[in-house]
Structures are given as structure tokens and as C-alpha cells.
Amino acid sequence: MKIVLLVLLLVVTPAMLHAQPGYIEVTASGNRQLRLAIDPPHQLGSPATVAAAKLASDVIAYDMNMSGVITAEVRSQLPNPRALSLLDIDFAPWLRTGSDLLVSGEFSLKDGRLTIEFRLFDVINRKLLTSKRYLGTAKELRRFSHSFSDEILRVITGEKGAFTTRIAYVSTQTGNKEIYIMDWDGYNPANLTKNGSINLNPDYSPDGREIIFTSYKHGNPDLYRRSLTHPAEVAVSSRKGLNITGSWSPDGSKIALSLSKDGDAEIYTLEKDGSHPVRLTVNPALDLYPTWSPDGKQLAFVSDRLGKPQIFIMNADGGNVRRLTTTGNYNVNPRWSPKGDKIAYSRMTDGGFNIFTIATDGSSDTQLTTEGNNENPSWSADGRFICFSSKRSSGNGVYVMRADGTGQTNMTQGKGVYFQPSWSLQ
Amino acid sequence: MKKSMVALLAVVSMVALLAGGCASNSEAVKKDTASVPAAAAPVAEKVVEPAKPVQPVETVKPAEQTRPAESVKEEAVSNKVAKPAEAQPAAPAAEINFETVYFDFDKSDLRQDARDVLSKNAETILKSLAGAKIKIEGHCDERGSAEYNLALGERRAISVQKYLTTLGVKGDSLSIISYGKEKPAVVGSDEAAWAKNRRAEFVLVK
Numbered sequence: 001m002k003i004v005l006l007v008l009l010l011v012v013t014p015a016m017l018h019a020q021p022g023y024i025e026v027t028a029s030g031n032r033q034l035r036l037a038i039d040p041p042h043q044l045g046s047p048a049t050v051a052a053a054k055l056a057s058d059v060i061a062y063d064m065n066m067s068g069v070i071t072a073e074v075r076s077q078l079p080n081p082r083a084l085s086l087l088d089i090d091f092a093p094w095l096r097t098g099s100d101l102l103v104s105g106e107f108s109l110k111d112g113r114l115t116i117e118f119r120l121f122d123v124i125n126r127k128l129l130t131s132k133r134y135l136g137t138a139k140e141l142r143r144f145s146h147s148f149s150d151e152i153l154r155v156i157t158g159e160k161g162a163f164t165t166r167i168a169y170v171s172t173q174t175g176n177k178e179i180y181i182m183d184w185d186g187y188n189p190a191n192l193t194k195n196g197s198i199n200l201n202p203d204y205s206p207d208g209r210e211i212i213f214t215s216y217k218h219g220n221p222d223l224y225r226r227s228l229t230h231p232a233e234v235a236v237s238s239r240k241g242l243n244i245t246g247s248w249s250p251d252g253s254k255i256a257l258s259l260s261k262d263g264d265a266e267i268y269t270l271e272k273d274g275s276h277p278v279r280l281t282v283n284p285a286l287d288l289y290p291t292w293s294p295d296g297k298q299l300a301f302v303s304d305r306l307g308k309p310q311i312f313i314m315n316a317d318g319g320n321v322r323r324l325t326t327t328g329n330y331n332v333n334p335r336w337s338p339k340g341d342k343i344a345y346s347r348m349t350d351g352g353f354n355i356f357t358i359a360t361d362g363s364s365d366t367q368l369t370t371e372g373n374n375e376n377p378s379w380s381a382d383g384r385f386i387c388f389s390s391k392r393s394s395g396n397g398v399y400v401m402r403a404d405g406t407g408q409t410n411m412t413q414g415k416g417v418y419f420q421p422s423w424s425l426q
Numbered sequence: 427m428k429k430s431m432v433a434l435l436a437v438v439s440m441v442a443l444l445a446g447g448c449a450s451n452s453e454a455v456k457k458d459t460a461s462v463p464a465a466a467a468p469v470a471e472k473v474v475e476p477a478k479p480v481q482p483v484e485t486v487k488p489a490e491q492t493r494p495a496e497s498v499k500e501e502a503v504s505n506k507v508a509k510p511a512e513a514q515p516a517a518p519a520a521e522i523n524f525e526t527v528y529f530d531f532d533k534s535d536l537r538q539d540a541r542d543v544l545s546k547n548a549e550t551i552l553k554s555l556a557g558a559k560i561k562i563e564g565h566c567d568e569r570g571s572a573e574y575n576l577a578l579g580e581r582r583a584i585s586v587q588k589y590l591t592t593l594g595v596k597g598d599s600l601s602i603i604s605y606g607k608e609k610p611a612v613v614g615s616d617e618a619a620w621a622k623n624r625r626a627e628f629v630l631v632k
Contacts, residue, residue: 177608198605198608198609200572200608201573216608219603220603221576221604242576242577242604244576244577245573258573258577260577263584265576265577265580286577286581288573288574288576289573289574302571302574304574309571333571348569348571353571420572
């Protein structure tokens, strides 16, 4: 991890490295992560730190600590009374506490209108690395703070974060399986479907504005599509039998799914309006749960053609089918990583389900969870995290972990049982 | 659903006459019933409570002294008779002769006891329900992935549908649907509950 970080730093900030070799020593030591101090943003015209400032700082600190790249700590510091400008920071107190990076900023909040500016400094080199200014409503404070977290990771690692994305999931808190969405960290949960039927397997459109899902609301398991902002649920596929496990193609033009209109579950692609079905699998076995490679050229899916459910990969035209998982006798729920190199899936053993990742060539099969029942992994857009549903003694819910299995955290607090989380790409 | 139940109950007086004729098959049915462990009984009882009047029909069958009360529960659950008794005061002997079919884990092929049950169900359909539409619902236990179980439940329903047609039931009177593991008959996480949830149920469609 440290070496990777160093390489990224070499790529991203070569000028800085040449100028200040001291900075490299800190990051190259391999003994610790970068330390980020967050000075809660100051309210313009007010000497006091208020709730909004604490909220913004807490959001950024949480995101950074979950990233595993940076250790963040919120620490208040009075504004420098001798400062000539907002960029004139007294770095001495931050240096004394061993901080490598500093986030500070200012905001104004008036009649519900919010203006906030965040800045990221390199403490050791006393240098402004980036700044962002956001204009909006008070309700958007969390989103703006997540957005600056994305920016911090972009500057430090070269790849932006995905902290402004959301997770759709199924929950039984009303007594029925309905579809909900929430921020990646569990905030702002919202109930989307309210039809009292069985609703399953939400999947986001690539632009994050719509979801597809399967619902029994008209008796048969049909596939529906709906916008996140409008409640109309449009039937995409209500063919005879199963219309399940829909998965939006990376370019948003097609939907891969499993249809059983031919007598057994087979993988098809449809146009996103449900027209022009193209059958990809021809096998008396059950074929379901397709997931696209990020370039849209391949699909991984579940099939029991060899007796037990295993994960296979095929070309997007159905050709060149090959088996991916060879260990374990019940492997399901494949989800292709956004970088394209790995597939997350869940494996059932005697002890229940656990999440694994495997390289697309079948190597590096790695178990990431060990406690309880863990199913339906889904990647964050930046590939840094995997969310999944978990039933474990420490609490049921939608969990998020880093892609290496560390940092497993329950992001949900509500009652009921949680299923089938799906992470948006935007 | 409720309406189809009313229809079912209406047919039942005829079916009750038939009950004697079914006696020869009831041995096999009983075996299947008895194989279901008693641990799940409390749950079954709760579901069935409003349908207590079904008991008289059960007493028509021989050998009821082995586990009479439990047989009633099992049968009533399998046929989803949740109709309150007061709705049908005139037909207390209401009972449909559809039995639920059970499967092994991750399997959709029909065990011998399932074939015996289906023979009886086919007889009921052919003798009493000519022209009726019947839906076969495939279900799974809670193990396995929800998505795979949707497909597996369908495979079970299809396997039942195919067998019934070989027994002479018209294919166009039978439809199928899978609920995977979304509608368990019994709540529980032991083999007793799982065995009762791996099933195909029959529902008369109005």
C-alpha cells in the first residue's frame, strides 16, 4: 500500500518531490499513513465554530479514515489573528502535532443558502494543494463535504473518491421487501418503492439517475425501471416466467438479465426500454445474475451447468464461455470491479455465505469476510470499497469494507433485514 | 387469492364425497406428513388457527390415530386454507385435496412421496376440477442465494407441471410461478423448517 502510494505521489506531484525531499521521507517510511488534520471550517463573520462546521469536518474525517489511505483527525484551531489572507496559515501548530496535511475552510449560511470553501494544504511544504467552493442549500452540506473528500483522494492518490455516490438496497422494515437508497455512509435513507409486494435486486443506471429492479407487484416477477426523482415504475420486461437479476450495461444502452420464457433461466440482453431481446446462453441449466465488464465486452454470470452454481465469463455476444471459479461448490452473486481486473462474488460453505474476490483469469481467489452470512457484493465506482449485505452477531445491515476486506462497517441502523445492496457509479 | 379460496371451498362438498375414494392413496400421503418433524408444529398451528373446521374431513381417512392433529395442520398449511370459519358456516367439512409436494436441497426432481402426492392431486383435478386453472408455486428454503432460488423454485414448479401432464392433466390448465425463498411456509433455520419450505404448492386460479 505504501509503495503504491509513493508511486502515485511520484506521478502526481513530481515538482513538489524534487523541491522538498523531506515530504517523501514521511510517506516513504512505510511506517504510517499520511496524517490529515481537519480544522473545522470557520463561519465568516462569526468567531464560533457551529454545528455545520462540525458536521462538515466529521464527514471528511470519516471518509478519509474509511479510505485507508489517510488517517484524519478533527482538531480546532483558532484563526490566525495576524493572517493577511485566508491562505495565510500558521502551520507551526499543525507541524507540532505531526500532521502532513491540513483541511481548512470558511462558510456562510444565511436563509438556508450555503456557501462553503474547503482547502487542502501540504503542511510540511506549506503549500496549497487544492481548493473547492460550493454554492447550494444547507441540506447539501454533507454532499459538499463528501465531494471535497473525493477531491482530497484525487490530489493525494491520483484517483478521485466515490463518496458522493449512493447505495440502493432491499429492506423489510415495512414488513415487505421494498427498495431504498442511501448515501454511501448510510445517511439520508429514502424509501423508493411502496407497493407492498416483493421487490428485488435494484441496479443503478450508469448515470446514477435510474434504477431497475424486479417486482411481483403485478403477480409475476417482472423487471421495472424508475427514476430516483419520479415515482413512476415502468415495466421493462414482463415476459412469461422470470424477469430477474437485471444489470445495466456500462454505456447505459442495454440491460442484461435472466429470462425463463424459453422454459429455463437464460441470459439475455435487452435495449433499455425492454425491446430487442438477444439470447446469450443456450443451456438447459440455470443461467442468471449477469454482470458486465467495464468495457462492455464481456459478461460474468452464474450457471449450474456443471451441477452446482459456479461463475462463468462469456463474451457479450454469448461466445467463448469459460468457467471462472473452480474452488467451492456454490459460488454466486458476481460483480465486476470498475477497474476490470477482479470479480467479487459470494460463496456458500457449511458456515454460510462469505464474500470473495478473484482475478478475471481465475487467480488470486481471496476470502474477504469470515463472520456471519455475507452476500451480494457490489463495488464502489472507484474500486476502493465493496458493499454487501451481512447478517452477523454484531448487527445486520448493509456493510462497506475496503476492497482488501479491512474496515468492515455497518452503514445501516434501521430495523428489518437488509438485502441486495447495489452501489451507484455516480 | 381470497376469492379463489372461496371458490375452492365451494367445490369442496363434492371433494368431500371423493374423500373415501382417495383413501387408498392417503397411506403414502401420511408417510410424507409424518416425516415432517414435530418441531415446526407451533408455527403451523398459528397459521392454521382460523381454519379449525377442516378437521372433520381428515377424520374420514384411516389411521388418523397416529398423529391426527398434526396431519390436519400440515395439510391445511399446504393448501393455504386461511379462510375464517364464520365465512363458510354451511360447509364445515371444507377441504381441498391438494397436497404440497416437497423436495430435497438444491433438487427439483420428484421423490417417490412427491409422485404419490401428485397422483392424488392429478386425480382431484381430473375428477373435480375439469376446466379449472391451477397455479403451481415453486418455493425454496432460506439457504442458497435469493436469485438462484428464484430459478430453482421455477424448476421445481416446472417439474411438477410436467409430471401432472404425464398423468393426463391438460397443460393449458396449469400455470407456474416461482417465489424462490421469498415466501417461506415456516419460519425457522433448522432442517425441519427447511424441509417444509422446499416445496411446490397448488393454488386454484379464479
